[in-house]
Amino acid sequence: MTTVHHLLLEAAGRGDDPGVRAALAAGADIESRDEELRTPLLLASLGDHVPVARTLIDAGADPDAQDRRHDSPWLVTGVTGSVAMMRVLLRGGPDVRLRNRFGGVSVIPASERGHVAYVRAVLAETAIDVDHVNDLGWTALLEAVILGDGGPAHRETVEVLLAAGARPDLADADGVTALLHAERRGYEEIATLLRAAR
Template sequence: MMTGAAAAAAMAFALTKEHVLVEAAEAGNLHTVERLLRDGADIEQRDWRGRTALMSATHANQVATARRLVEAGADVNAKDAIDDSPYLYAGARGQLGILRLALDHGADLRSTNRYGGTALIPAAERGHVEAVRMLVEAGVDVDHVNRLGWTALLEAVILGDGGERHVQIVRVLLAAGADPALGDREGVTAREHAQRLGHMRLAEVLEAAR
């Protein structure tokens, strides 16, 4: 039977092992990640931020490490303390390598972030053209409305810079069936927002889609 001191030591080792896994994943230390997985570390253990090893690797865009963790069964939908998951974060940040991994390994296309938005909405806002293409092709709802009352189309116009990337994104969304007639909570459409913001190229594209 294990003594109290031995049990405490074993528990401390276990906690340290899981903590090291998260840190190693974030640092992209694939050798350490491999060793800890072989030693039986809990792949879904979370740190004080609620992040799993995969989530930490995603934050640091450690693609090789993320791939190894996903191959070992890491959950691409496991959310942290602020309702981000590896899938949602990679989509929002335009991290194409990890986003592809997530989409190929069970990403929940209906999952939402703390703003009630899908991965597509922040990807559109931040001008991540290829991420938007990937998410649209995967089947994310192009007309999903977040807690602000905005769709991906509205957010690309309202929070985008009106430049070439956002013009491309608006074209991709429209081609995928996004409804240009959907307005915000006040009924203001993406075209009307584009006109008010002086984003004339966006306004022209949206006018043609009416």
């Protein structure tokens, strides 16, 4: 049986702002969960449905509510790289220290994926820790090198991280620095940036 709660989840997932408003007006719980424990706001964040997220945040939705995979609306912005969604969620006062299933904060997956605009914005507009170390022993800087492709987006990501004060001397769990990883991978432009930052 379809309930008003299901209608809210479905509307949020497809970016249907009028549908979200109607479901809320009909009494749907703003923190309804689907079978994966995803809230309407998390579904909106996953789909980058910014108007829906704005409606939900303005109605009091929790940007930190985590699902079975420990994803939250806020953490997902680091994966999608959506600056617009990040800024909407900031209105809800998210915990920028919240950790994903790998023990990382949102700037780490964003750096891994080379989401330059997001990395720049989240570092400038929040108090997120640029040197946070995840459960793998990696910082955002290390992920940008280790999991990046060495191309323009990851090179610029490294530049932005360094400009924000990221420590190039922080090594991974094996004692290998970002510079050594860059040299091993032949990412010479990134290696040059890291040498200059020492």
